[in-house]
Amino acid sequence: MHYGGDYNPEQWPEAVWPDDIQRMREAGVTMVSLGIFAWSRIQPAEGVFEFEWLDRIIAMLHEGGIAVDLATATASPPPWASAVYPEILAHDESGAVYWPGSRQQYAPTSPVYRRLASELVTRLAERYAQHPAVVMWHVNNEYGCHLPLDYSDAARDAFRVWLEARYGTIDALNAAWGTYFWSQRYGSFAEVFPPRKAPYSHNPGQLLDFRRFTSDALLECYLMEKRIIRAAGATQPVTTNFMGAFKPADYWRWAREMDVITDDCYPDPNDPESFRASAFQRDLMRSLKPEVPWLLMEQATNALNWRPTNAPKAPGQMAALSMQAVGRGADGILFFQWRQSRKGAEKFHSAMYPQAGTRTRTWREVVGLGAELAALPELPAGSCDARVAIVFDWENWWAIENPDHPVVLDYLALVQRWYAAIHRQHVQVDFVHPAGDLSGYRVVVAPHLYLLTAAGAANLTDFASSGGHLLVAAFSDVVDETDSFRPGGYLTQLGPTLGIWLEDFGALALPDFGPGQAEAPLSSPQGVVTGTLLAEEIHLDGATVLGRFEAGRLEGRPAFTVNEVGDGRAYYLATIPDAAGAATITGHVLAEAGVAPVVPGLPEQVEVAQRGDVITLINHGASVVTLDIDATDAVTGASVSRPTLAPFDYLLLRDVAAANTT
Numbered sequence: 001m002h003y004g005g006d007y008n009p010e011q012w013p014e015a016v017w018p019d020d021i022q023r024m025r026e027a028g029v030t031m032v033s034l035g036i037f038a039w040s041r042i043q044p045a046e047g048v049f050e051f052e053w054l055d056r057i058i059a060m061l062h063e064g065g066i067a068v069d070l071a072t073a074t075a076s077p078p079p080w081a082s083a084v085y086p087e088i089l090a091h092d093e094s095g096a097v098y099w100p101g102s103r104q105q106y107a108p109t110s111p112v113y114r115r116l117a118s119e120l121v122t123r124l125a126e127r128y129a130q131h132p133a134v135v136m137w138h139v140n141n142e143y144g145c146h147l148p149l150d151y152s153d154a155a156r157d158a159f160r161v162w163l164e165a166r167y168g169t170i171d172a173l174n175a176a177w178g179t180y181f182w183s184q185r186y187g188s189f190a191e192v193f194p195p196r197k198a199p200y201s202h203n204p205g206q207l208l209d210f211r212r213f214t215s216d217a218l219l220e221c222y223l224m225e226k227r228i229i230r231a232a233g234a235t236q237p238v239t240t241n242f243m244g245a246f247k248p249a250d251y252w253r254w255a256r257e258m259d260v261i262t263d264d265c266y267p268d269p270n271d272p273e274s275f276r277a278s279a280f281q282r283d284l285m286r287s288l289k290p291e292v293p294w295l296l297m298e299q300a301t302n303a304l305n306w307r308p309t310n311a312p313k314a315p316g317q318m319a320a321l322s323m324q325a326v327g328r329g330a331d332g333i334l335f336f337q338w339r340q341s342r343k344g345a346e347k348f349h350s351a352m353y354p355q356a357g358t359r360t361r362t363w364r365e366v367v368g369l370g371a372e373l374a375a376l377p378e379l380p381a382g383s384c385d386a387r388v389a390i391v392f393d394w395e396n397w398w399a400i401e402n403p404d405h406p407v408v409l410d411y412l413a414l415v416q417r418w419y420a421a422i423h424r425q426h427v428q429v430d431f432v433h434p435a436g437d438l439s440g441y442r443v444v445v446a447p448h449l450y451l452l453t454a455a456g457a458a459n460l461t462d463f464a465s466s467g468g469h470l471l472v473a474a475f476s477d478v479v480d481e482t483d484s485f486r487p488g489g490y491l492t493q494l495g496p497t498l499g500i501w502l503e504d505f506g507a508l509a510l511p512d513f514g515p516g517q518a519e520a521p522l523s524s525p526q527g528v529v530t531g532t533l534l535a536e537e538i539h540l541d542g543a544t545v546l547g548r549f550e551a552g553r554l555e556g557r558p559a560f561t562v563n564e565v566g567d568g569r570a571y572y573l574a575t576i577p578d579a580a581g582a583a584t585i586t587g588h589v590l591a592e593a594g595v596a597p598v599v600p601g602l603p604e605q606v607e608v609a610q611r612g613d614v615i616t617l618i619n620h621g622a623s624v625v626t627l628d629i630d631a632t633d634a635v636t637g638a639s640v641s642r643p644t645l646a647p648f649d650y651l652l653l654r655d656v657a658a659a660n661t662t
Contacts, residue, residue: 028370465566
């Protein structure tokens with residue numbers, strides 16, 4: 001179990017370094033990420049490299065028994081680079097330059113940036129590929145975080161090349177984008193631009209392809225550096241840090257190129273429900289590469305600095321959220337950062353070694369967590385034995401949030417709502433790509449798959465006909481991969497499986513929007529459900545009605561249906577439920593599929609996670625709970641009977657037998 005964080009010794013005089021090493025040993029640190037923002041220290045001018053300081057700190061860490069996750073330092077080019085080569089700077093959609101003075105201001109497609117980055121990585125890899133302290137390579141940092149879309153001339157040129165590779169001919173592009181609309185037909189790829197600032201709406205096919213291109217362009221940068229590292233003879237794992245469900249980068253595609261998934265996660269202590277969002281993020285990271293444990297690369301020990309208000313973590317909350325990651329598949333708990341900065345934009349961001357030193361609660365909790373992680377037994381990799389999966393698709397995310405739709409939808413928030421509904425029922429969840437392997441699941445929830453490819457539709461249909469329980473929610477199977485309607489209307493692929501056909505979407509008024517129908521109540525097998533945003537007009541074509549709209553323009557019409565298909569069932573919900581409604585609908589489907597909680601009878605604020613045969617229980621609530629269970633402590637091997645969990649207490653257990661909770 002790795003333990004540590006980002007270490008930035010270049011920000012400190014060398015006289016501080018020995019104290020850092022000593023304190024790291026006290027805290028139980030096993031690994032640090034080194035050099036993430038050190039480009040200007042390593043290369044103060046073009047052609048000038050200074051590695052001696054890096055040699056010294058790596059040697060000191062190695063002597064202290066601390067491994068190094070060595071970064072390539074390419075995330076923040078130094079001022080000299082843009083002063084000599086201003087063409088490496090990115091531009092916004094209006095053509096304004098992102099100037100130096102912050103970080104990540106480079107254009108990922110700039111040939112000059114890529115050349116300079118390659119030269120830096122080549123020198124680093126040649127020097128440290130065989131160093132015994134280096135156990136992992138950390139490429140760049142948080143790709144696309146602050147600058148997710150670049151509209152520069154470099155991006156223009158690269159976008160044209162990408163489009164030609166995708167479509168082959170300009171006629172094929174015109175057909176895909178439907179460019180006779182608004183007289184947008186192109187005569188050559190040289191006429192195509194990124195979707196820069198325009199008088200009105202852009203072509204949706206262009207917007208979707210620019211998202212695809214941007215994700216691919218960032219991935220090209222990662223792969224360029226990984227190839228250099230491998231060419232130098234390095235055999236250590238190579239990775240870059242993800243940021244949960246991050247819209248600009250299709251992490252399904254990226255995950256194939258990662259030796260290990262690493263993630264940065266910052267739940268908000270001001271939100272008592274934020275632990276569900278962090279659980280969502282951990283399950284997504286595990287699902288991206290389920291056969292390999294992932295690493296929590298960044299989190300905060302206490303307060304942040306970049307929200308409008310930055311609450312501290314409650315006593316024990318940092319350890320509880322760390323164990324949440326362990327319970328959901330992590331084999332490393334790391335932080336940003338080791339020593340709290342005295343200068344710069346993140347000086348108020350908490351760290352493992354705080355400004356106020358070792359007398360602080362933060363320091364005591366850091367040391368305590370290090371000892372607890374060191375005492376953990378070996379945990380099984382990957383598998384959580386989930387029987388429920390939620391379909392999550394980046395390309396659909398990009399398409400569904402294009403403008404000019406019946407209603408504005410926040411795809412991530414809606415998927416998180418479905419996840420939270422199942423999480424509250426203490427059922428383990430995986431995430432899957434629409435065309436991914438569904439064979440191990442009893443229930444698959446496919447919420448709002450506006451863009452659904454033929455392969456994805458066939459996969460979902462096969463799942464249901466093979467005995468699975470498929471739940472599809474409104475605004476699904478609307479367009480193809482070019483963001484175009486298929487002939488025949490909507491639900492043209494899933495309609496026969498669902499046993500319905502869809503006439504229209506029936507947008508509802510947004511909250512506080514003004515007069516109009518804002519909710520669509522419907523009956524369901526477990527009570528009334530409040531629908532929002534859409535009340536679709538569907539017609540039966542073999543399905544059975546489970547619920548009907550009870551008011552509004554569709555009163556009495558089908559709202560929730562089920563269709564027997566092959567050996568399984570396919571459900572359709574013709575609206576978007578609120579949080580309580582999502583729990584009601586999923587509760588019905590889970591019960592019909594015979595999916596039970598990991599541990600039954602737990603209150604909502606007690607989280608349960610399964611990792612192989614190890615069950616993690618965490619009390620995220622404000623009250624003490626006593627659990628009516630018998631089990632074996634997975635750390636000590638001792639018997640456990642009716643344990644009590646104070647707020648943010650946790651247990652790792654085996655052989656759990658549960659009845660009721662008080």
